[in-house]
Amino acid sequence: MASYKTVPKQANPLPGNMHIRYKGTWDMQELYESVVDHLRSRKWKFHEKVYKHKHPSPFGMERQYVWEAEQRVDDWVEVKINIYIHTYDAHDIEVADSHGEKKVLTQGKIWVVLKINDIWDPDGQWDSNSFWGQMKDFFVKYVVRKRRMQGYSPRYRHELVILYYLILRKLKMETKDYTYQHHAGVNRRAI
Secondary structure (H helix, E strand, C coil): CCCCCCCCCECCCCCCCEEEEEEEEECHHHHHHHHHHHHHHCCCEEEEEEEEEEEEECCEEEEEEEEEEEEECCCCEEEEEEEEEEEEEEEEEEEECCCCCEEEEEEEEEEEEEEEEEEECCCCCCCCCHHHHHHHHHHHHHHHHHHHHHHHHHHHHHHHHHHHHHHHHHCCCCCCCCCCCCCCCCCCCCC
């Protein structure tokens, strides 16, 4: 018998971490605004947890961003997307576009890590005593895992991949086509 204190509160990351490494020029403000707009349009709550600006070295500035988006599936499950961005050897440069408007772009290296987790019983309602701990253990083993694998796990994995490709597009690393667009098949009529 498991103790109510040993029942896990968090599952393993759904698809694992997704990484982006890029060296070049990008618009950090546009990247930030597009990620926030994308997540809020899909009903995620967005939080900027950490912003660190480290003392510039001879090679350039170093900044760290930790962003978090959360969405409540139901009373039992909450899903969180963690976005870690680290820019280094970065310089802010001023560029004029074809219309003569000046923009501030960042030139350097960027490393982005995307991770998604689901948290079980985020309010801790079932942690009050041993009986509710046993009920939580049963619920995790026989109900939640089945729903996770058949229902919301593929949905949120797909959400993470869409966010990944959005960031690639904003960094101008990827085409506008979504690679897995027809992964599940296309209904075509044979003529």
